[in-house]
Amino acid sequence: MYQISELAESVGLSRATLLYYEKLGLLKGKRQANGYRVYSDADRQRLRLMQQLQAGGLSLKECQACLDGKLDRDMLGQRLAVLEAEIAKKTRSRDLLAALLGQSSLKDWHEKVERVAPDLHRAWLMTQGFSSKEAARVAWLSKDMNEHDDYMARFMEVFSELDWWGPATEAASRKALAMVPFAPERILEIGCGPGMATTTLAEATAAQILATDTEEGALDRLRNEVNTRDLGDRIEVRNMDMAQLPMPDVPWDVIWAEGSAYIIGAERALRDWRPLLRPGGVLVFSEMVWRTETPPENLRAFWASEFPGMTRVPDLLGHAKRAGYRVLGHFDMGREAMDTYYRPLEARVAEMGSRLDGSRVLDDLRAELAAYHACDGLVSFEMFVLQKP
Incomplete structure (x- = not known):
């Protein structure tokens, strides 16, 4: 048997959290004659299982439903869809931060910003140290401020010998x-x-x-x-x-x-x-x-x-x-x-x-x-x- 402080320590939670769980009906300790609550190993294992369910993104109410009855597959499917959307969003955030730090290409991002806010895009590039001329080139040509200089050097190597730089007669x-x-x-x-x-x-x-x-x-x-x-x-x-x-x-x-x-x-x-x-x-x-x-x-x-x-x-x-x-x-x-x-x-x-x-x-x-x-x-x-x- 565990007293509430012992149980809290064994599962890595605070005493106040366990009291809150009791209030919600997630945990049911036995009160002894001296007024202290005691908990069994079954209670400890219930908390451990609940922690594993929470790791899947379930709310406390959803955890209780899973613990006290059959799994609600529709609810789990909805939760999975929400979690996948959150992961996709965070992955995009991670990719953008990595690209801004020069760890990957910014091409797609520059293209998107140029479509939705072209003037502000170029003004922002100028705050990053590009001249107005170079900001325009980043926006419509190299599309990656991290690789711009190398891109332009190779681009101009191609065009340096051409007489026509655009469709015309x-x-x-x-x-x-x-x-x-x-x-x-x-x-x-x-x-x-x-x-x-x-x-x-x-x-x-x-x-x-x-x-x-x-x-x-x-x-x-x-x-x-x-x-x-x-x-x-x-x-x-x-x-x-x-x-x-x-x-x-x-x-x-x-x-x-x-x-x-x-x-x-x-x-x-x-x-x-x-x-x-x-x-x-x-x-x-x-x-x-x-x-x-x-x-x-x-x-x-x-x-x-x-x-x-x-x-x-x-x-x-x-x-x-x-x-x-x-x-x-x-x-x-x-x-x-x-x-x-x-x-x-x-x-x-x-x-x-x-x-x-x-x-x-x-x-x-x-x-x-x-x-x-x-x-x-x-x-x-x-x-x-x-x-x-």
């Missing part, structure tokens, strides 16, 4: 330029890359052009091209962040952004860039769009992670009108624009495959190339020509 640029209802004198090009459209704009107009990007290697290539063509008096090349463009002393006649608005999102680009235009000024931009209302699930899932803002032409036209633009025209740039970008990229990836084997850059580019081959007729680039009233 000279013919499409000239067609869009023909929709501008005046001869522009000043053009701001946003996301110029190595100069895909810059020299075409210089050849087709007499405008002064400010070509901007944040990739210094691409800008150096464009500077060399400008010098080779003796266009230094008309083209200025400058490292500028499209998310932090200053108000110009003189508003721009035309803002040109082929394949770059997605970096900050088309809706934000339409909103933020409009004040930089003069009244009657024109914004020209291209954007990847769905050509179907029911894309295959595998393609939808891929582009949702790589390009979460991708939508259809009517949606983008709606964004443009709500942002205060008049639509002068738009057109499908066609398969040729996709091929101009992806075929040289595919050859470059094949050339560098052995050197990049095992890197996420290689995996990401191969996945994008597979999507390119699978999405003919389902996805393409649309050129938009919009006017500020």
